Amino acid sequence: MTQIIAMWSGPRNLSTAMMRSFGARAGCRPVDEPFYAAYLAATGLDHPMREEIIADGETDPAKVAEECLEPPEPPQSLVYQKHMTHHMIDGFPLDWIGEVTNVFLIRDPARVLASYANKANSVTAADTGFVRQRELFDLVTEKTGEIPAVIDAADIRAHPEAMLKKLCAKIGIEFDPAMLSWPARPREEDGIWASHWYDAVWKSTGFAPPEIGDPLPLPEDLAAIEIELRADYEYLRRYLLGG
Numbered sequence: 001m002t003q004i005i006a007m008w009s010g011p012r013n014l015s016t017a018m019m020r021s022f023g024a025r026a027g028c029r030p031v032d033e034p035f036y037a038a039y040l041a042a043t044g045l046d047h048p049m050r051e052e053i054i055a056d057g058e059t060d061p062a063k064v065a066e067e068c069l070e071p072p073e074p075p076q077s078l079v080y081q082k083h084m085t086h087h088m089i090d091g092f093p094l095d096w097i098g099e100v101t102n103v104f105l106i107r108d109p110a111r112v113l114a115s116y117a118n119k120a121n122s123v124t125a126a127d128t129g130f131v132r133q134r135e136l137f138d139l140v141t142e143k144t145g146e147i148p149a150v151i152d153a154a155d156i157r158a159h160p161e162a163m164l165k166k167l168c169a170k171i172g173i174e175f176d177p178a179m180l181s182w183p184a185r186p187r188e189e190d191g192i193w194a195s196h197w198y199d200a201v202w203k204s205t206g207f208a209p210p211e212i213g214d215p216l217p218l219p220e221d222l223a224a225i226e227i228e229l230r231a232d233y234e235y236l237r238r239y240l241l242g243g
Helices: 015-023 036-043 050-056 061-068 095-099 109-117 130-144 153-158 160-171 199-203 220-237
Strands: 003-009 028-032 078-084 101-106 149-152
Touching: 003 015, 003 130, 015 028, 015 078, 015 199, 036 050, 036 061, 061 095, 095 130, 101 130, 101 160, 101 220, 109 220, 130 220, 149 153, 149 160, 149 220, 153 160
Parallel strands: 003 078, 003 101, 028 078, 101 149
Antiparallel strands: none
């Protein structure tokens, strides 16, 4: 049996470590942010390495959507797609998401904003993908008639084996202990943008330990965004695995 998993996350949210985790499984092909080039080409946004990303990737969102439905090639039986929710702008095709296994990865917005601000000169609510994540969650629920899996990055970091077992059971695959560790190095599946964003993951050999204590107070502009995003985060938290 073959399966395609679409993991929907915002940036700075354990998403690359989760891609590493699934990539460590036997027979799994990871795919890193397939809509990124199309998103940059369509929006004109000035992201780090913008021109390199556009030149390296597919900029036609319809073609990307078709590629997202391509089954794994033997001996692989699983495709794991790491998606950024904010990449799915209005006009990008979404019919395909009803044909894959969708999972939603969430993280406390205060921690997301603090982490994002360390890597970017400015941050907007749209950059974080929280609003779009909630919209996609509702769309998947409508299309499939089922509530998709929702996991919190904090829970994975606190209890990686237990949470990965719950996730695998929810989406109908066997847990593989290999998902708990990986070699510290770049990987072939990493997007061309990895040299800017993935420094910590390239050095990692497993999930980072839990974050201790409350996040530091945010600057006034980010604190206002955090308040705006909190409702979307709490909305998905109602459906957490094991919650």
